Amino acid sequence: MANSEYGYVRNFEVNDILPPSNWIVVRIDGRGFSKLCKKYNFDKPNDRRALDLMNAAATEVVRSFVDVVLAYGQSDEYSFVFHESTGLFERRAAKLATSVATAFTAEYCMQWSVFFPDAPLSRPYPTFDGRCVCYPKRRILRDYLSWRQADCHINNLYNTTFWNMVLKGGMSTTEAEQALKGTVSSDKNEILFSRFGINYNSEPEAYRKGTVxxxxxxxxxxxxxxxxxxxxxxxxxxxxxxxxxxxxxxxxxxxxxxxxxPDIIGDTFWTAHPYILASKRGQDYGE
Structure with a gap:
């Protein structure tokens, strides 16, 4: 950029370079997806087409960004893990977040017709926002991923029970919400099995565990x-x-x-794929 009397405005730019030796997670979330689900009449409690579309978009993002070592997704969110050594975009938070979010949004919209051939997109189009979070240790990064998978289980168990009570049990959404207030996992499992003959553990793993x-x-x-x-x-x-x-x-x-x-809360997946979080020689994988 040529020097000029207006160049001083660059001093207002915020330095958003993320610290070195930290694993960077770029987490994207759908904007206004409750309205989107209603507009395109997504199946309740889960629409496999919508989840497959999310996974297809995530796959292309992982393919495009070689420093992404793993991505985890559920519902309308995805977390992309960049290796701790990445130097992409000089580790600038805004560049990383916007690049991943826009790439994901583009893939989602471009591949929509593959999964929803009878429901053409119209404005307002689906969009995703993104944020960056740094995790200084693999152990903390794994705790983050465990948190997201636990969240997937909690939300899906609730939604599966709620929508069965509404769609099969004849309850209103308000009645179902009130009936589930204060219940724990065992209560919801009992409702599903005793009232609707559903063994929650037999539900598709994609719904219960999300996608890696x-x-x-x-x-x-x-x-x-x-x-x-x-x-x-x-x-x-x-x-x-x-x-x-x-x-x-x-x-x-x-x-x-x-x-x-897979289950990414336990050790089995990570033991089978240690190269995913591999680092410099001499560093302990478990740290």
Whole structure:
């Protein structure tokens, strides 16, 4: 930018560079999605088409941003985890948040007709906002992801019970809301089973657990079994040379992107995929 007498206005820009050595989560949320669900008559309590559309959009975002190591989604939200070493957009919060949110919004709108062929989009179009949060340790990052999955379970159990009481039980929304006030998980499970013959644990995992999107390096997993953080060290984006970094970028682009519905609160998923949160040599995976 050429110097001019007006250049002083740049001093009003806020420095929003996120601290180094922190895992960055960009969380996007749908704006006004209650109205959107009503407008396009989404199925209650879950519309599989809508969830599949969310997952398809998230998959393309993960494909586009190679520094995203994992994404977790439920309902109308998705959390994209950037590796602690990322230098994308110089770690500027506004650039990261807006880039992910706009990329997700574009994919969501472009792929809408694939999942809702009989319901063309019209204004106001779906949009998503985004925010950045930093987590200094893998343990805290995992707690964040556990929180989101626990939230998915709590909300889905409530919604499944609520809408069955309304749609199958003949109750009004106000009556169902009052009846569920003060109930705990066991109460809702009993209502579903005794009144509607529904075993909540048999409901699709996509509804109960949300969706995890991650890269699978099949050649490494088949050849080496369970990789450790040290095994993957030379392959993460901390590579010392530009050649290594470019090689790693291409490797990520070729990796298979998986959509799954595992339990990410326990250790099983993370033990099976230690490379997802791998860091520098000598650092403890569990920290």
């Amino acid at each position: 999107v991650y890269r699978s390096y099949l050649e490494d997993e088949h050849q080496n079994g369970s990789l450790t953080a040290e095994d993957i060290d030379d392959k993460v984006s901390n590579s010392a040379s530009k050649t290594q970094m470019e090689k790693e970028r291409k490797r990520k682009q070729k990796a298979q992107i998986i959509n799954a519905h």
